[in-house]
Amino acid sequence: MSDQRRILITGANGVLGCVVARHFLERDPDCRVFLGVREKRDDAEALASCHAGRAFLCPLEVTRADDWQEAVARIEAEAGPLSVLVNNAGCHDDALLAHMTGGQWARVLDANLNAVFLGCQAALQPMLRERWGRIINIASLSALHPPAGQTNYAAAKAGVIGLTQSLAKETARLGITVNALCPGHIEGAPPAGWSVEQLQAARRQTPMRRFARPEEIAAVVFFLASREASYMTGAALKLDGALV
Numbered sequence: 001m002s003d004q005r006r007i008l009i010t011g012a013n014g015v016l017g018c019v020v021a022r023h024f025l026e027r028d029p030d031c032r033v034f035l036g037v038r039e040k041r042d043d044a045e046a047l048a049s050c051h052a053g054r055a056f057l058c059p060l061e062v063t064r065a066d067d068w069q070e071a072v073a074r075i076e077a078e079a080g081p082l083s084v085l086v087n088n089a090g091c092h093d094d095a096l097l098a099h100m101t102g103g104q105w106a107r108v109l110d111a112n113l114n115a116v117f118l119g120c121q122a123a124l125q126p127m128l129r130e131r132w133g134r135i136i137n138i139a140s141l142s143a144l145h146p147p148a149g150q151t152n153y154a155a156a157k158a159g160v161i162g163l164t165q166s167l168a169k170e171t172a173r174l175g176i177t178v179n180a181l182c183p184g185h186i187e188g189a190p191p192a193g194w195s196v197e198q199l200q201a202a203r204r205q206t207p208m209r210r211f212a213r214p215e216e217i218a219a220v221v222f223f224l225a226s227r228e229a230s231y232m233t234g235a236a237l238k239l240d241g242a243l244v
């Protein structure tokens with residue numbers, strides 16, 4: 001593998017995705033970063049214009065297999081084979097199970113879990129050829145310690161951990177590492193509908209008395225994507241300020 005890594009980050013217009021992308025761009029002058037975007041694009045466009053020639057928008061609806069094939073082929077044609085995939089796109093739609101609609105269940109499973117399957121399958125083609133790759137899947141603390149009202153999201157993110165650990169075994173001797181991150185609350189991206197009082201109470205319950213800064217999650221993604229992280233695979237890392 002050349003020293004220049006081609007990195008694809010899904011949901012790169014979101015709070016965490018944008019910070020992860022910036023982290024790579026500021027710390028690795030040789031990398032090329034592809035910013036997976038769907039509807040909202042403002043922050044990703046601003047980042048791409050700050051790093052012209054090194055950061056590129058990449059339209060990608062992560063639940064569509066065709067979009068994945070096109071994105072991976074385009075990256076290869078424009079910059080070389082994909083080396084790092086950060087499956088960051090995700091959503092939640094909380095409800096008590098008794099009231100959850102089939103649509104709420106299916107949409108959350110699709111965006112958080114089925115999309116990771118599609119992304120890993122597409123990314124493996126160049127990575128297997130190159131015998132080098134890094135896949136980082138953003139799961140959630142909800143996978144390990146599910147709160148009430150998140151059966152869909154917790155099941156999807158727990159599925160991401162299972163997929164990660166099984167795939168890590170499949171690729172362990174092929175130069176490809178696969179890891180999952182399980183952040184607790186992230187500053188700047190509060191759960192929809194929470195009041196200021198609820199957020200303050202959640203911070204108080206955290207031994208660090210604060211949520212994670214997105215940069216703190218990005219730093220771990222950056223390490224897992226490095227050459228140095230070569231023996232770290234199949235992990236599901238909890239990043240929660242010692243909450244649980």
Ligand SMILES: NC(=O)c1ccc[n+]([C@@H]2O[C@H](COP(=O)([O-])OP(=O)(O)OC[C@H]3O[C@@H](n4cnc5c(N)ncnc54)[C@H](OP(=O)(O)O)[C@@H]3O)[C@@H](O)[C@H]2O)c1
Pocket residue numbers: 010011012013014015016017037038039040060061062063087088089090091111138139140141182183184185186187189190191
């Ligand atoms: N925020 C937290 O406290 C927290 C805690 C633990 C784990 N996480 C996980 O961290 C990741 C990033 O979260 P965040 O807080 O940064 O969320 P965010 O700001 O809401 O960003 C989510 C991003 O994912 C994209 N996305 C969602 N569904 C998609 C789809 N089907 N196809 C393509 N893109 C899609 C969104 O694009 P659009 O703009 O087009 O909708 C958006 O850019 C998620 O996987 C989330 O589950 C977050």
